[in-house]
Amino acid sequence: MKQYDYLIVGSGLFGSTLAYRAQQIGKRCLVIDKRSHIGGNVYCESIEGINVHKYGAHIFHTSNKEVWNFVNSIVEFNRYTNSPVANYKGQLYNLPFNMNTFYQMWGVKTPEEAEGKLEEQRAEAKARMNGREPQNLEEQAQLLIGKDIYETLIKGYTEKQWGRECTELPAFIIKRLPVRMVFDNNYFNDKYQGIPVGGYNKLIEGLLDGTEVRLNTDFFSLGDWRDIAEKLVYTGPLDEYFNYKLGRLQYRTVSFETTVEDTANYQGNAVVNYTEREIPYTRVIEHKHFEMFGQEVYDCQKTVISKEYSTEWKPGMEPYYPVNDERNNNLAEQYRQLAAKERNVIFGGRLAEYKYYDMAPIIEHALTVQL
Template sequence: MRILLVGAGLSGAVIGRALAEAGHDCRIIDARPHIAGNCHTERDAETGVMMHVYGPHIFHTDDEGVWNYVNRFARFLPFQNRVKTTAQGRVYSLPVNLLTINQFFGTTLRPEEARALIESKADTTITDPQTFEEQALRFVGPELYEAFFKGYTEKQWGCSPTELPASILKRLPVRFNYDDNYFFHRFQGMPQDGYSAMVAAILDHPRITVDLDTLYHPDMAAQADHVFWSGPLDGYFDYRLGRLGYRTLDFERFTHQGDYQGCAVMNYGDREVPYTRITEHKHFSPWESHEGSVCYREYARAAEPGDTPYYPIRLVEEKALLEQYIDLARATPGVTFVGRLGTYRYLDMDVTIREAMDTAQAFSQGPTPAFLRDPL
């Protein structure tokens, strides 16, 4: 069959590789001049540092099948994300752990004592947290909420934490030990030569052709037996019902001789600091040595037409519009919507790859639906 895949990121590459190995001819197009989507990496010409061009991407998963898959195409080296935050004039360890608690309250508590302290500060009158703020107040209390979550969240999402669902905060653990590994998955690492090299290896198959700087046109679908769309869901329909909401990121790049901040990621929790974090890219490749350093100050804002979308907002208004686009998609034959943008869901890289693998398998077994997983 002739397969058209729109988007040369992880979804398009993984599906394309599987279908090419199954004997199908796959054409992959991307509007950007590079492969790998938002996890694109490249060497900085000035310093030689491996740059995460669209912000840091750290691979972590409990899915052994996905871990084996990425290691088939790249050599992964150990990397654990150890985030710090500057708040109220001091530096703390994230996620909130026993060191953070003892630092913040000036104590030397053991795990049981710290647990009791946090429980004493928590608002136990909140029995069913509905908003981000209620979730934070219920589980960490007002002081830690104000220091580490409130200002950062307002900057990241552009709205009050009272307008965000409690589910967002469930991604942020509180630990009553000294473990400051940001993630808790069994497999964690970073591809030695960057994500773009890994995606290039996935795409290296005689039945795959890749056309970059190429915009999708509906006429292309007529030349294919099936289309896999990893662009914005509303973009496929030319935004006819309106635009789904996204947050985007602006990066202010600067260089430094030596080590600028001593860690890969430094968050800034205070609302008065306009950026959410500073990332220092050479620390994402600790096996390399560079005198120069490249850093990004990261600013979040609402995405506008022409911006690179990063995070689906998925608040009440967006979910109502999303339902309408889902109905449109399901009524459109010959197209499967995949990935973060195509399904309007926040997906980590490992989940994106797993769903792409499963989508390719489903395609080989018969007619493929518009969505392998229900976007709602």
């Protein structure tokens, strides 16, 4: 008899939720993580009494009541609503594209005026393409939203994200853009939204309560996992599991420049995007605004900000976003076919599935996986 029913590789949302479910039905689990902390990319570091999202802004949102009730059964969530602001050459615009944005851009005050301006610019884009299909991201974006918003709020930001010109990026990357004819700056359409009270560490700690966890432990240094457990839950990079036998999958990655500022309120918002290409970072995150509201912001005399930079991923860097071009999609599918043949192994999460996930869908998936 093996010592454990499940060896779970990775203590992020997928692995921790699986561990919680398994423990609830009496299974013996060992969770390992190569990092020095639990939580994967939702881990928060406490600086000046502020929960700092160490791996970038994480805002939980879902319309799935079952998922929302589940996470709130572990830890209470607050009322945070994501309403980012875009800064273009010192001018501020509301996101997502809504009546506030259109007023700031053109001075229009009614949905009818805004629709008229958008249609005028879309028609100009169609005329430039002379009836042909859009050949790149720039043409696709202008067909959807027009030249003004594209050049102000999309072009520079996207080129920083991907590290290449929009004219070199495929059109399918930007299949649709949200356009809302209301004065509402809520970024997400989901019914439920918030941040765990006390930070995401509280959620992960709750999910892993009672489960054995070993940090600073590399799965690939353990030997044959079948000597340890009956089943494996693997959340690491899919290609690494197979020792890169078919080649390496590619990613985009991000880095952060985090500083403590000697002011109570640096930018007045949790997230401000910088959309001009000349500014090297994509956005500035002021972490206290995720959990502090009203007078609380000023009761905490300092603040912590993170400037976020998007860069090309290289082996040894932290992989963040799958590169969903033809080459990587084909390679990932070949690896998935190999994964399907692995007995008693559950592959799950962003890296193991080579798929971009928001947090709620990861938990939804983990709640429905057959144990």
